[in-house]
Amino acid sequence: MTSQRMTLPALILKLSILIGFILLATWGVHMIRDGLDLQIRPDNEQQVHKAIMIGAVAYVGLLAIPFVPGAEIGIALLAGFGPAIAPLIYVCTIAAMMLAFMIGRFLPTSALERFLRVMRLRRAADLVARAAPLSKDERVAMLLQGQSKPVLHLALRYRYVAMAVAVNMPGNSVIGGGGGIMIIAGLSGIFTPISTFLTVILAVSPVPLAVIFLGLQF
Amino acid sequence: MPQVFQVAAIAAATLGTGAATLSVMNEDIPDLVVPDGNWVATGALDGVTFRIYGEDLSSGAELEDDIIFRDGTFLSTDCENSCNFGWSDYQTMEIDGVIHFTSTAICPDAPHTVVWYGRVTDDDVEIDLTWTTRRWYWTNQIPIRSTGAAIQSEVGSG
Numbered sequence: 001m002t003s004q005r006m007t008l009p010a011l012i013l014k015l016s017i018l019i020g021f022i023l024l025a026t027w028g029v030h031m032i033r034d035g036l037d038l039q040i041r042p043d044n045e046q047q048v049h050k051a052i053m054i055g056a057v058a059y060v061g062l063l064a065i066p067f068v069p070g071a072e073i074g075i076a077l078l079a080g081f082g083p084a085i086a087p088l089i090y091v092c093t094i095a096a097m098m099l100a101f102m103i104g105r106f107l108p109t110s111a112l113e114r115f116l117r118v119m120r121l122r123r124a125a126d127l128v129a130r131a132a133p134l135s136k137d138e139r140v141a142m143l144l145q146g147q148s149k150p151v152l153h154l155a156l157r158y159r160y161v162a163m164a165v166a167v168n169m170p171g172n173s174v175i176g177g178g179g180g181i182m183i184i185a186g187l188s189g190i191f192t193p194i195s196t197f198l199t200v201i202l203a204v205s206p207v208p209l210a211v212i213f214l215g216l217q218f
Numbered sequence: 219m220p221q222v223f224q225v226a227a228i229a230a231a232t233l234g235t236g237a238a239t240l241s242v243m244n245e246d247i248p249d250l251v252v253p254d255g256n257w258v259a260t261g262a263l264d265g266v267t268f269r270i271y272g273e274d275l276s277s278g279a280e281l282e283d284d285i286i287f288r289d290g291t292f293l294s295t296d297c298e299n300s301c302n303f304g305w306s307d308y309q310t311m312e313i314d315g316v317i318h319f320t321s322t323a324i325c326p327d328a329p330h331t332v333v334w335y336g337r338v339t340d341d342d343v344e345i346d347l348t349w350t351t352r353r354w355y356w357t358n359q360i361p362i363r364s365t366g367a368a369i370q371s372e373v374g375s376g
Contacts, residue, residue: 040358041274041277041360091240094232106225197232
């Protein structure tokens with residue numbers, strides 16, 4: 001494998017594109033929020049509450065399933081209700097990650113694969129089937145697909161850091177998204193529940209904390 | 219440790235941390251602050267009904283409501299439609315011919331608290347109120363400002 005060094009202009013260009021994308025996405029979300037005209041009034045507060053509860057349960061469930069887009073529900077709730085809903089999204093994200101981890105850790109691989117196939121979640125079932133015959137270390141390597149050997153060695157040594165990085169890495173949907181990563185982490189058997197829990201608490205905190213403390217508005 | 223206990227421990231830790239996180243991050247919004255004074259339950263407005271027109275100051279939505287005073291208690295028909303608040307005690311104080319009143323209505327079916335503060339001059343009324351909902355995951359407040367005038371009561375016994 002050859003390593004490619006990025007030149008400074010290329011790096012600046014990539015950063016500029018990223019910032020441009022974030023600005024465009026923020027503007028888009030703002031437009032959607034205005035379009036939805038989500039206002040909480042005395043006469044609709046109960047309905048809004050029910051919608052938030054249904055959205056939160058769906059968010060936890062979908063985010064825990066590999067390759068199923070769940071994060072969008074969280075983003076939609078943040079877009080609709082602003083920073084006030086960020087603590088709920090944060091807690092739900094932790095719950096979803098731990099749910100996926102527990103599924104991977106405690107459910108037999110064959111049962112999990114069968115369940116996913118019954119649910120017609122073929123890609124998720126394939127992911128579990130791919131992980132089943134691998135060793136613990138090889139399963140962790142799955143989390144960092146495409147990385148060089150030194151990076152993998154480093155990741156195995158600092159596996160909780162690697163987990164946090166993988167969960168936050170843009171484009172991690174290729175390897176199953178947050179839910180897929182946590183299921184594989186659970187399957188690997190080398191992550192202890194308490195350390196995983198503490199890692200997840202920190203790993204999923206940047207966005208909600210930024211929304212709460214920096215007052216980022218959608 | 220048996221697996222079932224491990225699962226229960228992780229679930230309990232997740233729920234506990236979630237509850238703690240929400241209680242720390244969920245910022246309370248205080249109810250409308252009513253000016254201090256010699257507030258007394260005089261029933262000074264008993265028998266009066268006001269039709270008021272207000273504005274939700276956060277959304278700009280317009281509201282219409284009838285508020286009824288009877289037997290030392292107060293009821294908003296619009297609030298009654300949204301949540302079954304029932305009749306709430308009210309207090310008054312008079313300053314320079316203006317009757318100030320306040321009432322706090324609490325919905326028994328949902329975590330809504332509505333604090334009313336109004337000023338009655340002859341047949342006219344000006345009202346400030348906050349509708350505060352304290353859910354376990356957030357606190358939402360709707361501030362409303364209304365004005366209106368006394369009408370002939372059609373509700374009678376409410």
